[in-house]
Amino acid sequence: MLRGIDVSSYQSSSYDTDGLSFVFIKATEGRSYVNPKLSAQTKRGRDAGLVVGFYHFLWPGNLTEQAEYFVSKAPEKRGDILAVDWETTGDGSHASNSEKDRFIREVKELRPHHKVVLYCNRHFWLNYDTTSYAGDGLWIADYVTAGKPRIKADWRFHQYTDDPLDKNVADFSSGSALREWAGA
Numbered sequence: 001m002l003r004g005i006d007v008s009s010y011q012s013s014s015y016d017t018d019g020l021s022f023v024f025i026k027a028t029e030g031r032s033y034v035n036p037k038l039s040a041q042t043k044r045g046r047d048a049g050l051v052v053g054f055y056h057f058l059w060p061g062n063l064t065e066q067a068e069y070f071v072s073k074a075p076e077k078r079g080d081i082l083a084v085d086w087e088t089t090g091d092g093s094h095a096s097n098s099e100k101d102r103f104i105r106e107v108k109e110l111r112p113h114h115k116v117v118l119y120c121n122r123h124f125w126l127n128y129d130t131t132s133y134a135g136d137g138l139w140i141a142d143y144v145t146a147g148k149p150r151i152k153a154d155w156r157f158h159q160y161t162d163d164p165l166d167k168n169v170a171d172f173s174s175g176s177a178l179r180e181w182a183g184a
Contacts, residue, residue: 001147001169002178004157006055011165013040017048020025021175024083024119024157024168027074031065033084034073041076044076051178053081055119058103060095067106076114079184082107083139086120097130115182117156125151139168147171156181 004022007015017023023045027036035041038054045052054074056068074082084107086100095103100118118134122142135164137156142149146160148171159168172178 002172002175004050004168004170006053006159006166006168007037008042009035009037011037011041013037013044015044015048015165019046020048020050021178022051022053022081022168022170024053024081026085027056027063028066028070029053030059031062031069032079033057038073038075043068046077051079051081051175051182051184053083053117055085056103056107057085057087058095058100059089059091060099063095063099063103066105067103067110070105071107076111078113079179079182080114081182082111082114083118083119084116084135085119086118086124094124094128095109097128100129101131101133104133108135113183119157119159122150125153 002021004020006024008026025041056070084103088094104116117136117137117139119139139157140149140155141159149158157168157170159166161167
């Protein structure tokens, strides 16, 4: 299993990259938020030679506008991975299953040469998802032993803890296998 982390504006732009193969960076949320550390956090990951991914925190409604906003703000480099973060919003709502599916498809149309994955927690996957559509792969959050999420579905990435930061593993045999899958 390959190790990685995900970061947002809550983490430093000089996060530790030792032993990591990948990093996911929050790029956008809804139709108005851009991570103020996006550029610096991206540079840190690229300088360390990591596979870099960007995620969008999905809100219900205005899916086309959200997809366009996300791809207009997320850096674009061959081999970058894009992700939709599907969970409960700050106001207690969440995008529907069909909205999640449509958003992934729209991002794939806007960035056809990039892998697009779904991030969600185990509860959403088991209780809200009805299509099992995760684009090019599932990134599942389940805080248990790394690489052993409690789901039956195939997954590519597993967020297994948020202490002291979001740590992940990827189900690839090597860094080169991850790069090849990502299209680098």
